[in-house]
Amino acid sequence: MKHPLRSLATRCAHAGSSDAPASENPPFHQAIAQSSLFRLGTSADAEAIFSGERPGHAYSRFGNPTVDQLANTLADLEGGSGALITSSGNAAILCAVTAAMAGRSGPLVTHPGIYGGSFELLKLLSEVYQLQVQSVDPGNSEQWNQSLTSAAAVLLETPSNPLMGLIDIAETVTRAQAGGASVIVDNTVATPYNQQPFKWGADWIIHSTSKFLNGHSDLIGGCVIKREPLTARDRAIHKNLGGTVNAMEAWLAHRGIRTFALRMQQHNLNGQAVFEWLQQRPEVATVHYPGFRDAHQIQIRDKQMTHPGALLSFELKGGLEAASRFLDRLKLIVHAVSLGGMESLATRPAGSSHRGMTPDARQVAGIPDGLIRLSVGTEDISDILEDLAQALETSP
Structure with missing residues (x-):
């Protein structure tokens, strides 16, 4: 170094x-x-x-x-x-x-x-x-x-x-x-x-x-x-x-x-906050976030990571239909591929980043059609949560 x-x-x-x-x-x-x-x-x-x-x-x-x-x-x-x-x-x-x-x-x-x-x-x-x-x-x-x-x-x-x-x-x-x-x-x-x-x-x-x-x-x-x-x-x-x-x-x-360390501080704070918020939502079936699956995953996270970070994914109880409706209703969070930008990004991996995998390969990898991946950005956390809340509303 x-x-x-x-x-x-x-x-x-x-x-x-x-x-x-x-x-x-x-x-x-x-x-x-x-x-x-x-x-x-x-x-x-x-x-x-x-x-x-x-x-x-x-x-x-x-x-x-x-x-x-x-x-x-x-x-x-x-x-x-x-x-x-x-x-x-x-x-x-x-x-x-x-x-x-x-x-x-x-x-x-x-x-x-x-x-x-x-x-x-x-x-x-x-x-x-x-x-x-x-x-x-x-x-x-x-x-x-x-x-x-x-x-x-x-x-x-x-x-x-x-x-x-x-x-x-x-x-x-x-x-x-x-x-x-x-x-x-x-x-x-x-x-x-x-x-x-x-x-x-x-x-x-x-x-x-x-x-x-x-x-x-x-x-x-x-x-x-x-x-x-x-x-x-x-x-x-x-x-x-x-x-x-x-x-x-x-x-x-x-x-x-030059701004990497500064951005990561906010990414980490926001990522943790969104994970905890999604866990409490009745519309959400499962949230995937590093080190929160079982005791072994927690042990690995605590051993080799200083923070779980700002990328997560989640499944809605309504499956693919609910996931599509959620993405269509987003206002602040951008429906786009990639991750790690200042802006929060949401996408459906089965239809974008993992589209090149066969359905069987996605099944082996555990990626359902309705899975949503969320790259949590550096915006004010209240604005991120407000957009998530309105996008999750089941009423038209």
Whole structure:
């Protein structure tokens, strides 16, 4: 970490600032290197840059100063040694899985609760490239533990999206690494504010930076962070898969990170308040929120999370019909996909983010057609609850 004595909030507030000496009178924010190419200098200079003998840039798909700075910030926030910035969360998964499985044989072990977009990507990879993907329910501890011993790599999403199920990272790491498998944790929902998987031994962390990290719903991006230093092969995989990001997108993500800690404080407060409110509503059949299913889930939450966060889902007693009516009646809360923005967002996963899963796959994942996912924003909590209340009214 760059500043081990400074809090996460302080590091966020100064993210993206210039580190040039004050005597040089630099701008607080570093300039955006909005260029696809860089001057190579002499032939000897070019050789030194391309060979890696000294730092430098040649082409923005290979590296860019603005993108590099974002990578350093994200690695710092998660406590990792290095990061790779990608064009989307799915690109981050592709990059991380490819790097983690390089030189390994055996299946990629994951679980039915992973995000719909991740499910579709892995299904595509299995069909096109014959990637072995083994989806196992972590709730079946015997089967889960057995699968970890023969895994080439493991992909976790905890909390899962949209059912908020938790998986014990430390226990998974212990069993997976005993067989030589790397563990990848999608930390998009929890964020480094509420959970830091490297503390529990994870090898890789991935994010969709479009979500809480950016927080402004105005970019698409992702990142891959590694606990150990990145290797030349890791960087080659990232570069050649092509899912890199341009300087402007990287700058926008950095801009969002400056308010990340401040936003998460309000997200967490509002998320907890909405969860407690929904539990008391007679129209609501079930609420899914991290660590509130059973004693084991509570134990995992208390062990590896500092707060359950601001994403939850719930089912209404009227099923799909009630869910559709609820979404149609919303006035403040936006009926839209994605999550982690300043604004509260509601969607029906079966008809949006998880639409690419077959009905059978959704059933295995436990996602009913009437499930509503709610990303709780930073608005005044009384306004959020007022909108929820009027949308839940059964009268026309």
